[in-house]
Amino acid sequence: MSTVLKRVAVAGLVLLAAGAEAAKTKSADSSVVKCTVELDRALLTAGRTHKAVVRISLDADQVVRAGERAPVNLAVVLDRSGSMGGEKLEKAKEAAIEALRRLDGRDIFSLVVYESNVETVVPAQSAANTEWIEARIRSIRTGGSTALFGGVSQGAAEVRKNLDKEYVNRVILLSDGLANVGPRSPEDLGRLGTGLMKEGISVTTVGVGKDYNEDLMARLAQNSDGNTYFAESSRDLPRIFKAELGDVLSVVARDVNLIIECPEGVRPVGVIGRDVSVRGRTVEVALNQLYGGQKKFALLEVEIPSGAAGESRPVASAMVRYENLVNQKREESSASVEVSFTAVVEEAEKSVNAEVKKDVELNLAARAQDDAITLADQGKAGEAAQALRQAAESLKKTAEKLDDSELAEKAQEAEKQAAAIEANSGMTREQRKTLRADSYRTYNQQSAQ
Amino acid sequence: MGKRAIVVYWLMLLLPAAALAVWALFMLRHEEERAAGQVVAAARLRADAGADALRWQVAIAQSELSGLMNSAPAGGEAAYLLELRKRHALVRNVFIWDEESGLLYPRPGECSGEESRFIARYDALFSGRDSWDAGEKGAKADTVGRNAGGWLSWFEENRLYMLGWKRSGGTVFGIELDWPVLLSRLVAAFPQPGEGWTWELVDGAGFPMHRAGGDGEEANAPAADIVVTLDPEMPHWRLVAGAGPGAFASRSGGVMVVGGLMVAILGVSIVLGGGLLAWQAWLQRRDAMRKTSFVSNVSHELKTPLTAIRMYSELLSEGRVKEEEKRRRYLDVISQESMRLTRLVNNVLDFSRLEQGRKTYSPENIDVCEAAGRLMREHEWRLRDAGMEPRWDVSGAAMRVRFDRDALEQILLNLLDNAVKYAAAGGEFVLSVTREGDSVFLRAMDRGPGVSRQHRGRLFEKFFRGDASLSAPNAGCGLGLSIARQLARDLGGDVKYEPREGGGSCFALVMPVATGEEGKVTGGPAA
Numbered sequence: 007m008s009t010v011l012k013r014v015a016v017a018g019l020v021l022l023a024a025g026a027e028a029a030k031t032k033s034a035d036s037s038v039v040k041c042t043v044e045l046d047r048a049l050l051t052a053g054r055t056h057k058a059v060v061r062i063s064l065d066a067d068q069v070v071r072a073g074e075r076a077p078v079n080l081a082v083v084l085d086r087s088g089s090m091g092g093e094k095l096e097k098a099k100e101a102a103i104e105a106l107r108r109l110d111g112r113d114i115f116s117l118v119v120y121e122s123n124v125e126t127v128v129p130a131q132s133a134a135n136t137e138w139i140e141a142r143i144r145s146i147r148t149g150g151s152t153a154l155f156g157g158v159s160q161g162a163a164e165v166r167k168n169l170d171k172e173y174v175n176r177v178i179l180l181s182d183g184l185a186n187v188g189p190r191s192p193e194d195l196g197r198l199g200t201g202l203m204k205e206g207i208s209v210t211t212v213g214v215g216k217d218y219n220e221d222l223m224a225r226l227a228q229n230s231d232g233n234t235y236f237a238e239s240s241r242d243l244p245r246i247f248k249a250e251l252g253d254v255l256s257v258v259a260r261d262v263n264l265i266i267e268c269p270e271g272v273r274p275v276g277v278i279g280r281d282v283s284v285r286g287r288t289v290e291v292a293l294n295q296l297y298g299g300q301k302k303f304a305l306l307e308v309e310i311p312s313g314a315a316g317e318s319r320p321v322a323s324a325m326v327r328y329e330n331l332v333n334q335k336r337e338e339s340s341a342s343v344e345v346s347f348t349a350v351v352e353e354a355e356k357s358v359n360a361e362v363k364k365d366v367e368l369n370l371a372a373r374a375q376d377d378a379i380t381l382a383d384q385g386k387a388g389e390a391a392q393a394l395r396q397a398a399e400s401l402k403k404t405a406e407k408l409d410d411s412e413l414a415e416k417a418q419e420a421e422k423q424a425a426a427i428e429a430n431s432g433m434t435r436e437q438r439k440t441l442r443a444d445s446y447r448t449y450n451q452q453s454a455q
Numbered sequence: 456m457g458k459r460a461i462v463v464y465w466l467m468l469l470l471p472a473a474a475l476a477v478w479a480l481f482m483l484r485h486e487e488e489r490a491a492g493q494v495v496a497a498a499r500l501r502a503d504a505g506a507d508a509l510r511w512q513v514a515i516a517q518s519e520l521s522g523l524m525n526s527a528p529a530g531g532e533a534a535y536l537l538e539l540r541k542r543h544a545l546v547r548n549v550f551i552w553d554e555e556s557g558l559l560y561p562r563p564g565e566c567s568g569e570e571s572r573f574i575a576r577y578d579a580l581f582s583g584r585d586s587w588d589a590g591e592k593g594a595k596a597d598t599v600g601r602n603a604g605g606w607l608s609w610f611e612e613n614r615l616y617m618l619g620w621k622r623s624g625g626t627v628f629g630i631e632l633d634w635p636v637l638l639s640r641l642v643a644a645f646p647q648p649g650e651g652w653t654w655e656l657v658d659g660a661g662f663p664m665h666r667a668g669g670d671g672e673e674a675n676a677p678a679a680d681i682v683v684t685l686d687p688e689m690p691h692w693r694l695v696a697g698a699g700p701g702a703f704a705s706r707s708g709g710v711m712v713v714g715g716l717m718v719a720i721l722g723v724s725i726v727l728g729g730g731l732l733a734w735q736a737w738l739q740r741r742d743a744m745r746k747t748s749f750v751s752n753v754s755h756e757l758k759t760p761l762t763a764i765r766m767y768s769e770l771l772s773e774g775r776v777k778e779e780e781k782r783r784r785y786l787d788v789i790s791q792e793s794m795r796l797t798r799l800v801n802n803v804l805d806f807s808r809l810e811q812g813r814k815t816y817s818p819e820n821i822d823v824c825e826a827a828g829r830l831m832r833e834h835e836w837r838l839r840d841a842g843m844e845p846r847w848d849v850s851g852a853a854m855r856v857r858f859d860r861d862a863l864e865q866i867l868l869n870l871l872d873n874a875v876k877y878a879a880a881g882g883e884f885v886l887s888v889t890r891e892g893d894s895v896f897l898r899a900m901d902r903g904p905g906v907s908r909q910h911r912g913r914l915f916e917k918f919f920r921g922d923a924s925l926s927a928p929n930a931g932c933g934l935g936l937s938i939a940r941q942l943a944r945d946l947g948g949d950v951k952y953e954p955r956e957g958g959g960s961c962f963a964l965v966m967p968v969a970t971g972e973e974g975k976v977t978g979g980p981a982a
Contacts, residue, residue: 187664188663
């Protein structure tokens with residue numbers, strides 16, 4: 007009983023400290039997306055350089071009325087190769103129809119199927135033609151091999167027909183197999199994702215079963231700022247499509263550009279979980295869209311030079327520019343953060359921002375998962391398990407420090423995964439998919455599957 | 456004309472016909488090949504056009520990016536290029552390189568993973584080992600010199616990369632084209648092959664990058680019927696066109712089907728015509744043989760009574776027969792034989808009339824019992840002379856039919872003659888009359904040997920005789936039953952053969968009942 011009380015008290019203290027320091031961050035206007043910049047701790051010990059993490063968060067407003075949402079330009083790309091036969095394809099069709107029914111006359115819908123050839127079953131058109139589109143979807147039958155690249159390309163081409171208008175552009179790709187026609191490496195599909203992102207098209211990937219290439223699916227989604235899902239069974243598909251449509255229909259901002267600048271002396275190292283280039287002291291992160299009610303953030307690692315006790319120093323300023331889809335205006339929001347130096351080590355330790363620390367920890371764990379996948383792929387099962395165990399250890403430590411149950415759960419989960427790798431002396435395909443999808447969701451702050 | 460001759464004539468007709476058909480089929484095949492050649496030539500043209508379209512799209516993308524590079528502001532290239540990379544989907548990486556100081560952007564050590572791979576990829580250029588104008592890697596330089604520029608196609612780990620560059624003084628800046636993005640656009644606007652053809656875009660490693668056309672069912676690559684290289688824009692890439700099962704159907708298939716059908720019709724009609732002619736020849740030959748046999752049979756038949764008449768009349772005229780008894784008997788024989796001769800001649804005359812269709816009838820209502828009874832009484836002695844016991848199985852009731860009186864008499868006489876001739880050993884001749892429905896059946900039954908099963912089918916054919924040889928124990932010309940059936944049928948009736956229970960034969964003459972009496976009595980033999 008008393009320990010619980012103690013824990014609550016400690017947590018309260020930490021929050022208080024964080025709150026006090028958070029007052030130093032400056033937030034700008036009251037637009038639809040709010041930018042906040044925080045440091046993982048508010049006080050640094052004086053007299054030495056520090057590595058710290060800056061969290062730049064983008065808070066998107068929940069759209070007030072359903073009528074205010076932005077119209078959607080959606081292309082569904084279905085794999086109809088032989089392996090999709092039977093229940094899988096039926097469920098996929100059901101899911102596609104489910105998605106269609108959530109759209110209305112303002113939205114645009116198209117559907118592409120592929121096996122060795124690519125076929126546009128529903129060319130881009132108003133989603134109001136529900137009956138005809140449904141009949142077309144129901145007539146889909148399975149075919150031969152898998153031309154995933156061609157399918158996505160065709161889906162993107164359908165979306166591109168209405169690219170100049172104010173739509174939320176989205177391709178949903180569903181596949182259960184390995185591409186055997188067309189480019190098939192995660193790198194190539196990643197490039198395609200990057201290209202589509204520049205055009206404002208996001209690709210959400212849904213993998214079914216255990217035969218698809220999760221790296222490819224994750225990379226395609228990541229580079230185009232889409233979501234990725236792993237459906238163990240085709241029965242999950244309607245639920246996944248519902249969740250995805252929930253996201254798509256709640257987009258409030260698009261063409262989101264986040265520019266982070268560090269003042270002289272502070273050196274940005276990189277963003278955890280994203281491959282971005284650092285130019286001098288400037289880092290740019292591009293996002294295709296922000297969903298209503300979503301909190302999206304980037305974790306920037308920085309090197310801060312030493313300072314004298316009592317001194318304050320700016321660490322980073324961020325500016326976000328985006329297109330507000332509710333009123334179709336370009337807006338921006340900016341914020342910055344400073345850090346103070348103290349001679350008291352305990353004070354510095356107490357100034358930890360629990361939320362930021364937790365996000366950092368989760369992202370580092372995700373990075374460890376990716377490392378474990380790479381190691382397991384190289385046949386180094388022991389090292390892979392070791393990487394996960396280290397992550398679990400670090401998670402556990404932070405969980406205790408912050409008294410956070412989610413982190414503790416995560417630590418247990420990482421240990422379980424490590425044990426599974428040791429037991430199977432390698433990674434099973436399901437495990438690999440689960441880990442890949444999980445780390446992707448962490449990097450991308452995708453709402454849970 | 457012998458059977459062999461017929462076969463020979465038929466073969467003479469058949470063999471040229473078969474040769475004609477084979478030749479026609481050969482010519483058809485030739486035509487098919489020619490048509491297939493045309494189809495392939497057309498497909499090649501189409502594939503060439505398709506490959507041109509692909510090359511054009513690449514060239515257009517490259518020239519668009521070249522144009523953008525050309526409008527880079529002098530001195531502000533870096534910012535311009537970075538903005539381009541951020542906004543332009545086809546720009547993968549950008550670089551600025553100086554002859555003296557090497558890479559200005561991206562700088563090794565402060566770049567993203569993608570950029571460091573980019574630097575490694577073009578290390579030969581950035582380290583100065585390869586010249587920008589060098590043509591060995593598929594360079595396509597517009598001009599050479601201080602203000603040159605162009606596109607390089609680059610291969611690394613079997614993957615295609617394209618690098619556009621522009622020299623301005625001592626610096627070279629440029630753009631790496633995002634090939635997967637451009638490929639995605641090529642694929643989405645892929646030219647379509649003709650019906651029945653499958654097109655495949657194959658990369659340098661031989662892997663299919665896109666497939667179009669075909670039914671999509673076959674997962675295998677198309678047989679490489681036509682290969683068009685996509686140099687120089689996409690070195691080592693190829694467009695492969697393969698013919699599916701439907702590729703030749705539209706043009707040559709029709710020729711083959713129609714031609715084959717015509718040849719088949721021609722062949723069948725020649726064979727059928729030849730067969731018909733051969734059959735006719737065989738029929739004529741059979742008829743000729745039958746006529747010869749008929750003439751000899753009739754001569755023989757005529758000769759027998761004539762010999763008897765001549766012999767007895769000579770005996771009588773010589774006056775050597777003294778006894779009155781004997782003379783009378785001889786005269787009886789002469790009279791009987793001349794009657795037989797009359798019947799024979801009547802039959803032959805009737806036959807010729809029937810054959811020519813000149814036989815006339817005068818049907819009337821006749822009482823069968825009365826007419827048949829009279830005839831039986833007149834000829835009873837002949838049956839008895841042959842050792843047969845005539846029996847008359849007729850009810851008292853009048854049985855009236857619509858029939859020709861003379862025809863009825865002739866039919867009955869023929870049946871009676873046959874019984875005397877063939878069934879005398881049976882010792883019985885029964886005549887019965889019954890009414891069944893609207894027909895009256897007059898049956899002549901004997902206990903003779905009957906008609907063997909193999910002869911029953913041809914019993915009523917003209918000239919047919921169970922034993923046709925001249926030396927047969929019973930002479931005849933094979934006309935009796937044929938004439939009987941012909942007469943009966945002409946009058947709306949028939950003559951049928953029915954095997955008799957307990958041995959012997961039964962010939963039934965069917966006649967229609969007299970007018971006005973139809974339906975009066977139904978079924979059942981009159982007792």
